[in-house]
Amino acid sequence: MSKQLTLLATIVAFGPVSLTGAGAEGMKGGQVVVPDSGLERPGDVGQNAHTNFKFFVPFEPFESPNSAPVNMAVGSPPYANYTFETPASLGCVYGLVSNEPAGAAPNCNPYALTQGPNIGTGTRAIAIVDAYHYPTAMADLSAFSAQFGLPLPTASSFQVVYASGRKPSVNSNWNVEEALDIEWAHAMSPNAVIYLVETNSSSINDLLNGVKKANSLLAQGGVVSMSWGGSEFLGETIYDGDFSGANIVYFAAAGDSPGVIWPSVSPRVVSVGGTSTSRITTAGTTFANFIAQTTWQDGGGGPSAYEALPAFQNKIAGLTKRATPDVAANANPSTGVYVYEAGSWYGIGGTSVATPIWAGIVSSAGDSSSTGNELTRIYSELSNAGDFFDIANGTCGPGNGYSAVQGWDPCTGAGAPDTLAGK
Numbered sequence: 497m498s499k500q501l502t503l504l505a506t507i508v509a510f511g512p513v514s515l516t517g518a519g520a521e522g523m524k525g526g527q528v529v530v531p532d533s534g535l536e537r538p539g540d541v542g543q544n545a546h547t548n549f550k551f552f553v554p555f556e557p558f559e560s561p562n563s564a565p566v567n568m569a570v571g572s573p574p575y576a577n578y579t580f581e582t583p584a585s586l587g588c589v590y591g592l593v594s595n596e597p598a599g600a601a602p603n604c605n606p607y608a609l610t611q612g613p614n615i616g617t618g619t620r621a622i623a624i625v626d627a628y629h630y631p632t633a634m635a636d637l638s639a640f641s642a643q644f645g646l647p648l649p650t651a652s653s654f655q656v657v658y659a660s661g662r663k664p665s666v667n668s669n670w671n672v673e674e675a676l677d678i679e680w681a682h683a684m685s686p687n688a689v690i691y692l693v694e695t696n697s698s699s700i701n702d703l704l705n706g707v708k709k710a711n712s713l714l715a716q717g718g719v720v721s722m723s724w725g726g727s728e729f730l731g732e733t734i735y736d737g738d739f740s741g742a743n744i745v746y747f748a749a750a751g752d753s754p755g756v757i758w759p760s761v762s763p764r765v766v767s768v769g770g771t772s773t774s775r776i777t778t779a780g781t782t783f784a785n786f787i788a789q790t791t792w793q794d795g796g797g798g799p800s801a802y803e804a805l806p807a808f809q810n811k812i813a814g815l816t817k818r819a820t821p822d823v824a825a826n827a828n829p830s831t832g833v834y835v836y837e838a839g840s841w842y843g844i845g846g847t848s849v850a851t852p853i854w855a856g857i858v859s860s861a862g863d864s865s866s867t868g869n870e871l872t873r874i875y876s877e878l879s880n881a882g883d884f885f886d887i888a889n890g891t892c893g894p895g896n897g898y899s900a901v902q903g904w905d906p907c908t909g910a911g912a913p914d915t916l917a918g919k
Contacts, residue, residue, distance in 0.1 A: 526554040528829045528845075533669035533698070534752070542729030545627075545698050547673045548749040549723070549846035552580075552829040572643055573834045573841055574606045579775045579784055580843045581826060581833045583612030583644045583683035589773060589786055589826075590857070590885075591915035592684070607782035612646055612683055613860065620859045621689040621718035622681050623710035624852065627698040628667035630656070630674040632838050640679045640836040646686050653688075654678070657713065659695045659706040670698070675837035676844055677723055677852045684856025698724065700735070707738050707746075717743030717865070721855035722765075723848035725749055725757035728801050732758045736803075739764035745870045747855045749847035750821040751796025754893040760796070760820050763806040764867055766874070767820035768851045770795035770827025771887060771912050789912055790900070791890030792828040795847060797821050797906035798893060808871045812904050822874055824887070824908035825850035854913070861919035873918060874910050878903050883918030884911035 533547040540546070574582055587593040588604035592613035633656055637649045647653075658664065678692055691713050695706040703724060710720045720741075725748060739746045739762055748760040750769040760767040770792035775784045803818035812819070826833065829845030836842075858870065877883045890900045892907035900907045913919070 526552050526830075529553050530752075531669040531672065533667065533673065534846075536726055541727045542731070543700060545700055545703055545724040545726045547670065547724055547846075547848055548752045548851075549673060549676060549844050549848035550752060550829040552832055552843040552845065554843075576782060577777065578843065579773075579777060579831060580606070581773065581831070582606045582609070583646060583680075584609035585786070586773075586826060586833065586853070587613040587684070589789070590913040592857070592860075592913075603785035605782070605784050605786070607784060610645055612644055612686060619688070619862045621691065621714055621716075622685065622721060622855055622859050623691040623693055623713050623718060624674070624677045624681060624721045624855075625659075625693045625695070625703060625706040625710055626670060626674045626677060627664070627695050627703060627724070628670040629658075629664040629694050630671045630692065631666060632671075633674060633678060633692055636675050636836050636838065637678050637682060641682065643836070644683070646682060649682070649690075654682075654690050654692070656692045656694060657709060659693050659702070659709040662696075664694050664696045672835065672837050672842065672844070673723060673848060676833070676835040676849055677721060679835060680833060680849060681721060681852035681856040681859070684853050685859035688856070688859045700726070704735060704738050711741035711744065714741060714744050718745075719855045719859045720744055720746045721852045722746065722748040722759060723851045725751060725760050728756055728758050728761060730802065732762075732802055735759070736762045736764050739867065743865050744867070745858055746867050747851050747858075749851045752794055752827070752846045752848075753796060754794070754798075754895055755796055756798050756800055756820055757796055761800045761803050761818055763803055763808075763818050763871075766854070766867060766870055767822045767909070768847055768854050769797050769821030769824035769908055770845075770847050770850055771824045771908055772828035772890070773826050773831045775831075788889075789885055789887055791887060791892045791907040793890070793892050795821070795824070795827060795892050795907060797898065797909075799906075806871075808868075808875045811875070819906060821906070821909040822871060823854055823884070823910050824912055825853045826912075857913050857916065858919050861916040870919075875904070877918045878910055880918060883914060885914045886911040
């Protein structure tokens with residue numbers, strides 16, 4: 497491992513298991529753990545935001561189906577018997593690639609596909625707002641891009657910007673957040689200019705200063721991705737006005753536990769929830785065909801306590817307040833994505849992953865002029881099967897009892913991406 501991060505799973509502390517060289521045959525599973533940056537403590541509400549990603553930590557030692565020990569594999573992802581997504585495989589699931597093997601059904605196998613999303617112009621820049629400084633950002637994005645056949649970043653296509661004008665301190669858990677944000681925005685919009693806007697801390701005031709900096713960077717229009725958030729608080733509506741840059745579409749994570757978080761719940765933001773991808777696998781082979789998308793049970797969503805019902809949701813039966821999410825993408829850590837950070841590969845999930853995925857797709861589509869325009873389009877296209885993959889199977893919000901249904905629901909919103917149409 498390249499370092500020790502602070503992870504918590506119930507009351508047990510872990511160092512994350514790097515997937516570098518860990519492609520073991522017949523893997524039996526693992527455990528999902530939450531980084532320290534993903535916890536909300538007393539006093540944080542209305543003051544500090546948290547990340548929305550989780551590590552998938554494989555059980556060790558790895559064993560084959562006949563219980564014989566198996567040596568760790570060497571090399572790079574995709575590793576045998578992991579079903580984490582690559583830019584090519586997830587781009588295939590979302591109808592963004594066109595290089596399925598000749599004569600094959602659209603199985604989106606991560607071991608068979610090598611080319612990521614290759615449609616769209618990516619003319620709309622992306623500003624990713626995160627806390628703290630990520631010193632290996634350019635190197636890590638370059639390594640991720642080289643591994644998955646994406647265009648390599650340059651000094652003009654990828655820039656790190658300090659929101660306050662001075663370099664922030666380093667926080668290792670937020671470095672992983674920043675890695676997954678820039679890598680998966682780039683994966684979905686490989687031709688877009690990306691700005692990584694770093695704030696001095698994870699306080700809401702600092703992060704909103706980062707949003708204001710993003711607004712100035714995107715003076716010609718673009719997309720803002722915010723994977724952070726926190727529980728709703730009295731007075732949150734006062735800050736919604738910060739998401740009002742001209743010709744900018746704002747995306748925010750809906751959260752990785754039952755309930756609603758801000759800024760995702762702001763009516764000036766597109767709220768991104770979570771899904772799971774299902775694959776059928778055969779131990780000892782590179783057979784991992786995609787079969788379905790369902791809900792992610794731990795994804796956040798539901799009605800707001802403070803935000804009024806916006807016009808774009810006024811036709812959703814039963815709603816009296818703004819409700820989340822609006823859309824969704826892969827977020828289940830067990831079916832998550834590969835992320836490279838400071839010399840290690842990780843399997844990561846959470847709505848922190850789904851958010852830059854959607855930001856990248858809308859960047860590639862290149863024709864949404866504002867958040868209001870994007871949200872109006874989403875809700876007017878609910879009946880158009882060619883724009884979204886409507887997820888109608890599964891549940892979410894343990895204790896809330898939500899179920900996925902046809903059309904909008906508080907588990908996956910309007911659904912997962914399906915091509916660039918309607919984006």
